[in-house]
Amino acid sequence: MSDAFADRLLAWYDQHGRHDLPWHHDRNAYRVWVSEIMLQQTQVTTVIPYFEAFMERFPTVRDLAEAPEDDVLSHWSGLGYYARARNLHKAARQVVQEHGGQFPDDQETLETLTGIGRSTAAAIVAQAFNKRAAILDGNVKRVLARYHAIPGWPGKTSVLQQLWQHAEAHTPTERVRDYTQAIMDLGAMVCTRTRPACEDCPLQTDCLARQRDEVTLYPGSKPKKAKPEKTTWMLILEDAEGRILLERRPPSGIWGGLWSLPEIDPAHGVDELQEACDRNLGLSCAEPELISGFRHTFSHYHLHIRPARLTVTGDATVADSDRLRWFFRDEALTLGLPAPIRSLITEPEQTALL
Known part of the structure; x- marks a missing residue:
């Protein structure tokens, strides 16, 4: 075979x-x-x-x-x-x-x-x-699961073992x-995830899933869990020179090691952002200007990003220079930035809400 x-x-x-x-x-x-x-x-x-x-x-x-x-x-x-x-x-x-x-x-x-x-x-x-x-990448798993009609989600150990056995054999x-x-x-x-072109497949005569008219049942789906919804303020802080304050994220976790915008607990209202900047970052700022928010989806949760632009009115010195640093926009765009943060930096002209 x-x-x-x-x-x-x-x-x-x-x-x-x-x-x-x-x-x-x-x-x-x-x-x-x-x-x-x-x-x-x-x-x-x-x-x-x-x-x-x-x-x-x-x-x-x-x-x-x-x-x-x-x-x-x-x-x-x-x-x-x-x-x-x-x-x-x-x-x-x-x-x-x-x-x-x-x-x-x-x-x-x-x-x-x-x-x-x-x-x-x-x-x-x-x-x-x-x-x-x-x-045995994702495409190969799908081909073999259908060809041999192997039920179950490939992330399950017993299913994965069967797929590896067939991968080795073929x-x-x-x-x-x-x-x-x-x-x-x-x-x-x-042999695509949806609408597979079985009539064009060289393996169609022996494919068990096709013989049983059950192609869409294989491979089995991952058990679904509702993704949590989270919210955060992201601050576009600009100093008198037009620089933006960026924060390097921890080496592990979401966006690990990348530069991002400083975040503030979503429990704070917009009228508390100035106080939070002073308390958390040691920066005095003018009143915030809200930018259109959006939702970014990670593998494990949805993040609702609420951007706010603030101009620093006093000393722009930050205590943690290893974690927090000022960058001109052109300089910032050469760094490792998550795609949503890159968009916020390159499109500051987004429609303000307030």
């Missing part, structure tokens, strides 16, 4: 697969690795311009390892899931320090690098070194590089 599965998939790939993605050019472990990390939770069309800009700035693993974290985060800004960028930076330093700047070509060693799990390590082994290794010994790209392409282009 595995031979027929792989043969048909490869024949389809030769005619319909993606052969000209940016990371296919000058293919090496570094470029494959960066693409794989970027493609986690992110679609190919979104990744391509980020990948190209990233490679232009950090063409080798040594360039990435030696770069300041702010520079790395800046080139990641907008891709989200910023822990990926921090882990990428850490792993680059590991490759340089522990492996002389050369990526290991075996899966077990690759899995010791920060942020590289089983499937990513296998993708590097297969794509960069053309060695047999089974991958992975061929020849053309492994093409096969791994082929099964990812099939999931992305044909």
Whole structure:
């Protein structure tokens, strides 16, 4: 079965697969690795311009390892899931320090690098070194869950184990590089999450989900939980020179390590923002000007952002210069900024509410 599965998939790939993605050019472990990390939770069309800009700035693993974290985060800004960028930076330093700047070509060693799990390590082994290794990203999980009619959410250990068994069984010994790209392409282009094009699938005759007319039942959905709703004030504080005050967030957690706007407890009313700035930041400010608020969704909750612009009227000195710093707008935009914060900084002309 595995031979027929792989043969048909490869024949389809030769005619319909993606052969000209940016990371296919000058293919090496570094470029494959960066693409794989970027493609986690992110679609190919979104990744391509980020990948190209990233490679232009950090063409080798040594360039990435030696770069300041702010520079790395800046080139990641907008891709989200910023822990990926921090882990990428850490792993680059590991490759340089522990492996002389050369990526290991075996899966077990690759899995010791920060942020590289089983499937990513296998993708590097297969794509960069053309060695047999089974991958199991989101697209592959969907293909295999439907083909074998495996019930349940793939995040559940018992379901995941079954999927890995099938992934291992179907992975061929020849053309492994093409096969791994082929099964990812099939999931992305044909066996899609919604409205799969089963009539175009090279595996349709044996696909159990299609035979049972139950394609949409696989893979099983993650148990749903209502996302909490949170609210925060975000302050656009400007001094007499036109600089904006930014706060570096803690290294872990949401937007870890990025620069953001100072936040104030949402329990404060708008008439209390001046007092809060004085008490929390030691800054005297003019009356706030409210900016149109919006909701930003994270993986675990929704955040309602209430922006307010305040002009500092007195001394602009802040006590914590490591955590809080003034930046001119152009300078700020070179930093690692979350996408919503970048928008607030670049679009200060938003319609004021008061």
